[in-house]
Amino acid sequence: MRRTTAAALALAAATALTLTGCDAAQEKAGDVFSSATAAVASAAEEKMNEVKDGVNAGGDVEAGPTSTDGDRTVAQITATNPKDTAVDYTIMVNFRDAEGNVLDSVVLSISGVEPGASKSGTARSNRTLTGATKAEISQALRH
Secondary structure (H helix, E strand, O other): OHHHHHHHHHHHHHHHHHHHHHHHHHHHHHHHHHHHHHHHHHHHHHHHHOOOOOEEOHHHEEEEEEEEEOOEEEEEEEEEOOOOOOEEEEEEEEEEEOOOOEEEEEEEEEEEEOOOOEEEEEEEOOOOOOOOEEEEEEEEEEO
């Protein structure tokens, strides 16, 4: 009976160590994922900062629903030009999960939108995203 108890305790201890190791590995993977997502968002912000003489145009731009194209998540982004001259748009799009966490950020350019017209482009994730995702306009500049 003592051998059975000792074996059960050893099995329980090994299971606890394994689960703790899995938790640590999951935490480390989460940290790496968070760091990578932050780096992508930072690169997107830098790209937006390169736009000279841009004006906030969040009201001109709309994100459509997401879908998959191969192993990437995509969303159609539409810019509508309210001005009387042709303009270009630079748009930062965030892909978010169901909890609202940013999974990826991309910068999209839509060029030559004629006065009073709309033009669309496709925002494509940098990597494979899993689960339900939503595209949102983080920033849009008209220039």
